Amino acid sequence: MxxxxxxxxxxxxxxxxxxxxxxxxxxxxxxxxxxxxxxxxxxxxxxxxxxxxxxxxxxxxxxxxxxxxxxxxxxxxxxxxxxxxxxxxPHLHLVCQGCGQVIAADLEMAQAFAERLNVEYGFQAALDHLSIPGLCPACADAGDR
Amino acid sequence: MxxxxxxxxxxxxxxxxxxxxxxxxxxxxxxxxxxxxxxxxxxxxxxxxxxxxxxxxxxxxxxxxxxxxxxxxxxxxxxxxxxxxxxxxPHLHLVCQGCGQVIAADLEMAQAFAERLNVEYGFQAALDHLSIPGLCPACADAGDR
DNA sequence: CTGATTACTGCGTCTGTTTGCAATAGCAAT
DNA sequence: ATTGCTATTGCAAACAGACGCAGTAATCAG
The missing domain is CATH 1.10.10.10 (Winged helix-like DNA-binding domain superfamily/Winged helix DNA-binding domain)
Incomplete structure (x- = not known):
C-alpha cells in the first residue's frame, strides 16, 4: 500500500x-x-x-x-x-461541543488567518493538527432556544 | 475588588x-x-x-x-x-511549541476566519477559549536552520 | 432564629496518558 | 552469519483530571 x-x-x-x-x-x-x-x-x-x-x-x-x-x-x-x-x-477539525461530531474542513480556509497572525505577531501558526471547538449547524439551532 | x-x-x-x-x-x-x-x-x-x-x-x-x-x-x-x-x-492564546511561551492575541484577529467557517460549514466556532499551537518569532528563526 | 432544601465538598477511586528503566531487537558494518 | 550500537519495547509506576458518593453547609422561607 x-x-x-x-x-x-x-x-x-x-x-x-x-x-x-x-x-x-x-x-x-x-x-x-x-x-x-x-x-x-x-x-x-x-x-x-x-x-x-x-x-x-x-x-x-x-x-x-x-x-x-x-x-x-x-x-x-x-x-x-x-x-x-x-x-x-491535513485538514481542520471542527469539533461540535453539543453532539461531539467532528467536521473536516479545508485547511485553505484558515490560510488568511494564519497569514494575519504571522504579520501581526510574527507567529507561525500550525493550523493543521488544530481542533476548533464550536457548534455544528444542528446544535447551534437547538441552542438558540 | x-x-x-x-x-x-x-x-x-x-x-x-x-x-x-x-x-x-x-x-x-x-x-x-x-x-x-x-x-x-x-x-x-x-x-x-x-x-x-x-x-x-x-x-x-x-x-x-x-x-x-x-x-x-x-x-x-x-x-x-x-x-x-x-x-x-477574552483573547486568543498563541502557544509556542518551541519554548512554551504563550502570547495573547486580539480576538478580533480571528473574526474573519470564524465568519468564513460559519458561511461555508454553518459552524459556530468558539474561538475564545482556543489555543493555537505554532512557533514564536524567536523559535521560528532558530528552527529555520 | 430555625429548619428544610439541595448545591457543594472531600475522599476514594478510576480512566486516560506519560515516563523511567532494564531487556530486547533493528539495522549497518564487518 | 556475527557483532555492536542504540532505538524501541513491555512493564510498572506516576501522573493529571474526572467521577460517584455520603456528609456538610449555603441559602432561603417561615
Whole structure:
C-alpha cells in the first residue's frame, strides 16, 4: 500500500526503526480509515498480537504525528481520537461541543488567518493538527432556544 | 475588588453558591494574575487552608470557565494553565511549541476566519477559549536552520 | 432564629496518558 | 552469519483530571 511505503521511507530517512508493532498499528489505522481512540487502536492491535503494550500505541501515535502521517482530534471532553492522513491531506477539525461530531474542513480556509497572525505577531501558526471547538449547524439551532 | 463582585453576582444569578473555597481560589487567581496550572493554584490555596481538595480546584476552575471568568490554555504538552479574565477580556492564546511561551492575541484577529467557517460549514466556532499551537518569532528563526 | 432544601465538598477511586528503566531487537558494518 | 550500537519495547509506576458518593453547609422561607 502506498502509505506503508511512505511510512517506511520517512522512518528510514530520520533514523527510526521499522518494528512489527509499528507496522501493525499503521495497518490498523489504515483499516479503520476514520477517527479512533488510542484504546480502540490498542484493542485491534492486541487482537492481532497480544503482546503489544498500550504505551507503545501511544508512542507510535506520537511518532506518526511527528511524521505528519497521523493527526489528533481533541474533542475537549476527554476523548482524543486519531486519524491516518493518507489520501486526504491535513485538514481542520471542527469539533461540535453539543453532539461531539467532528467536521473536516479545508485547511485553505484558515490560510488568511494564519497569514494575519504571522504579520501581526510574527507567529507561525500550525493550523493543521488544530481542533476548533464550536457548534455544528444542528446544535447551534437547538441552542438558540 | 471589582472582579469579586462580578463573580458573586454571576454565581447568585445562576443559582450557584458562594463558598469559602471558591472565594479562596478566586483570590489566588487574582494574586497570580497570569497563567497558572491547577496544581500551582492548589498549592497556594492549600497553604491558606489545608483542607481544600485538588478536585475542588478543578471543579471551581470548570465553573469559572463556564461563567467566562477564566480561560484555559492547553499547551498541548500536558500542561493546561488557567488565567483570570479580569481586565483584559477574552483573547486568543498563541502557544509556542518551541519554548512554551504563550502570547495573547486580539480576538478580533480571528473574526474573519470564524465568519468564513460559519458561511461555508454553518459552524459556530468558539474561538475564545482556543489555543493555537505554532512557533514564536524567536523559535521560528532558530528552527529555520 | 430555625429548619428544610439541595448545591457543594472531600475522599476514594478510576480512566486516560506519560515516563523511567532494564531487556530486547533493528539495522549497518564487518 | 556475527557483532555492536542504540532505538524501541513491555512493564510498572506516576501522573493529571474526572467521577460517584455520603456528609456538610449555603441559602432561603417561615
Amino acid at each position: 502506498a502509505c506503508e511505503q511512505v511510512f517506511i521511507r520517512q522512518l528510514r530517512e530520520r533514523g527510526f526503526r521499522l518494528t512489527p508493532q509499528r507496522e501493525m498499528i499503521l495497518s490498523v489505522l489504515h483499516d479503520i480509515d476514520g477517527l479512533a481512540t488510542a484504546d480502540e487502536i490498542y484493542g485491534r492491535v492486541h487482537s492481532i498480537s497480544s503482546s503489544v503494550d498500550i504505551s507503545t500505541v501511544y508512542r507510535t501515535l506520537d511518532l506518526l504525528q511527528g511524521l505528519d502521517l497521523v493527526s489528533c482530534v481533541d474533542a475537549g471532553d476527554d476523548q482524543r481520537r486519531y486519524e491516518l492522513l493518507g489520501v486526504h491531506g | 471589582a472582579c469579586e463582585q462580578v463573580f458573586i453576582r454571576q454565581l447568585r444569578e445562576r443559582g450557584f453558591r458562594l463558598t469559602p473555597q471558591r472565594e479562596m481560589i478566586l483570590s489566588v487567581l487574582h494574586d497570580i494574575d497570569g497563567l497558572a496550572t491547577a496544581d500551582e493554584i492548589y498549592g497556594r490555596v492549600h497553604s491558606i487552608s489545608s483542607s481544600v481538595d485538588i478536585s475542588t480546584v478543578y471543579r471551581t476552575l470548570d465553573l469559572l470557565q463556564g461563567l467566562d471568568l477564566v480561560s484555559c490554555v492547553d499547551a498541548g504538552d500536558d500542561q493546561r494553565r488557567y488565567e483570570l479574565l479580569g481586565v483584559h477580556g
